[in-house]
Amino acid sequence: MSSTTLETAGEVAVLRLAHGKANALDTELCTELVSRFGELQASSCTAVVLTGRDGIFSAGVDLRRLDDGGPGYVREFLPALSDAFLAVFDFPRPVVAALNGHAIAGGAVLAAACDRRVLAGERAGIGVTELLVGVPFPLTALEILRCAFGTSALRGLVYLGAVHDGEDALRLGLADELSDQDTVLPRAIDLAERLGSLGADAFGHTKAQLHRPFIERIGEQRPGDDARVEKIWTSDEALASISAYVERVLKKNG
Numbered sequence: 001m002s003s004t005t006l007e008t009a010g011e012v013a014v015l016r017l018a019h020g021k022a023n024a025l026d027t028e029l030c031t032e033l034v035s036r037f038g039e040l041q042a043s044s045c046t047a048v049v050l051t052g053r054d055g056i057f058s059a060g061v062d063l064r065r066l067d068d069g070g071p072g073y074v075r076e077f078l079p080a081l082s083d084a085f086l087a088v089f090d091f092p093r094p095v096v097a098a099l100n101g102h103a104i105a106g107g108a109v110l111a112a113a114c115d116r117r118v119l120a121g122e123r124a125g126i127g128v129t130e131l132l133v134g135v136p137f138p139l140t141a142l143e144i145l146r147c148a149f150g151t152s153a154l155r156g157l158v159y160l161g162a163v164h165d166g167e168d169a170l171r172l173g174l175a176d177e178l179s180d181q182d183t184v185l186p187r188a189i190d191l192a193e194r195l196g197s198l199g200a201d202a203f204g205h206t207k208a209q210l211h212r213p214f215i216e217r218i219g220e221q222r223p224g225d226d227a228r229v230e231k232i233w234t235s236d237e238a239l240a241s242i243s244a245y246v247e248r249v250l251k252k253n254g
Contacts (some may be wrong), residue, residue: 002018002032003017003018003019003028003029003032004016004017004018004019004029004032004033004036005018006036008045009049009189009193010193011044011045011046011047011193011196012045012046012047012048012049012189012192012193012196013040013043013045013047013048013049014048014049014051014185014189015036015040015048015049015050015051016051016052016053017029017050017051017052017053017057017058018053020062021054021056022056022058022059023052023053023056023057023058023059023107024058024059024060024061024062024063024064024065025058025060025061025062025081025084025106025107025110026061026062026065026077027065027073027076027077027080029084030077030080030081030083030084031080031083031084033084033087033088034080034083034084034087036087037087037088037091038087040091040093041091041092041093045093045196046093046094046192046193046196046197046200047093047094047095047096047192047193047195047196048091048093048094048095048096048192049095049096049097049098049185049188049189049192050088050095050096050097050098050110050114051097051098051099051100051184051185051188052099052100052101053100054101055100055101055123055181056100056101056102057097057099057100057101057102057103057107057110057111057124058102058103058104058106058107058110059102059104059105059107060104060105060106060107060108060129060130061077061081061105061106061130063133063242063245063246064246065077066233066239066242067239067242067243067246070239071234071239074230074233074234075230075234078138078226078229078230078233079226081106081138081141082138082139082140082141082222082226084110085106085109085110085113085140085141085144086113086140086218088110088113088114089113089144089147089211089214089215090211090215092200092203092204092207092208093196093200093203093204094115094116094192094195094196094198094203094207095113095114095115095192096114096115096116096117096118096188096189096191096192096195097110097111097114097116097117097118097188098118098184098185098187098188098189099111099117099118099119099120099124099126099175099184100120100123100124100181100184100185101120101123101124102124102125102126102127102163103124103125103126103127104125104126104127104129104163105127105128105129105130105133106130106141108126108127108128108145108174109128109137109141109144109145111126111174112144112145112147112148112149113144113148115195115207116176116177116188116191116195117174117175117176118175118176118177118178118179118184118187118188118191119165119166119169119170119174119175119177119178119179119184120178120179120180120181120184121165121166121178121179121180121181122165122166123165123181124165124184125163125164125165125166125169126163126164126165126169126174126175127157127161127162127163127164128145128154128157128158128161129161129163130158130161131158131159131161132161132245133241133242133245134237134238134241134242134245135232135233135238135241135242136229136232137158137229138222138225138226138229139217139218139221139222139225139226139229140218140222142154142158143214143215143217143218144214145157145158146214147210147211147214149172149173149174150173153172153173157172157174166178
């Protein structure tokens with residue numbers, strides 16, 4: 001069963017996450033995102049809108065899968081996660097996030113990988129909560145967050161793990177504009193159409209220029225950092241922390 005759906009709105013492609021009730025990121029969804037963005041790059045679309053469904057954008061990494069799968073699954077999952085983030089971040093045409101609901105942890109990184117973010121007002125929030133679970137993000141995720149939000153803001157987001165919604169998210173630069181729940185997708189499509197009407201080569205080159213320092217750091221440092229992150233995520237301490245978080249938070253909330 002597909003983890004995403006693809007629709008068109010004129011020349012804009014609308015890619016909707018449709019994976020379980022929370023669009024949690026697992027190996028299957030990450031692999032499909034890479035495939036979808038590969039297909040979109042070969043298509044004639046002028047821009048992409050990435051959104052969720054049922055009042056949720058993405059709750060982030062599927063911690064239940066990590067808890068059940070243990071070290072073997074973690075080693076399979078982490079490279080797929082970084083590849084999915086890069087597929088969005090490195091896409092040469094405009095990508096607009098229609099944040100119809102919460103974008104948490106890995107979901108916040110997916111939102112940050114987009115060029116613009118339209119947030120559904122008080123119904124949706126953005127938060128980088130990975131340290132609260134007891135694990136660090138891979139370098140790829142942090143560089144994408146750094147590109148979107150800046151180093152100074154990133155420290156507070158990552159260390160404190162708060163979820164910011166509405167005007168607070170707008171003030172911090174986590175969202176570029178607010179919209180009502182019913183209009184967040186149409187507004188994102190309008191914005192994607194406007195960006196997509198710019199010269200494709202000029203936009204793509206400018207986007208590559210803006211992203212180049214972050215892409216270069218990822219290329220240079222990812223192998224060593226990925227090995228370190230994998231070691232931490234597969235440690236007994238981290239796996240116990242993930243399991244405790246699942247019991248304390250996820251199972252409590254259903």
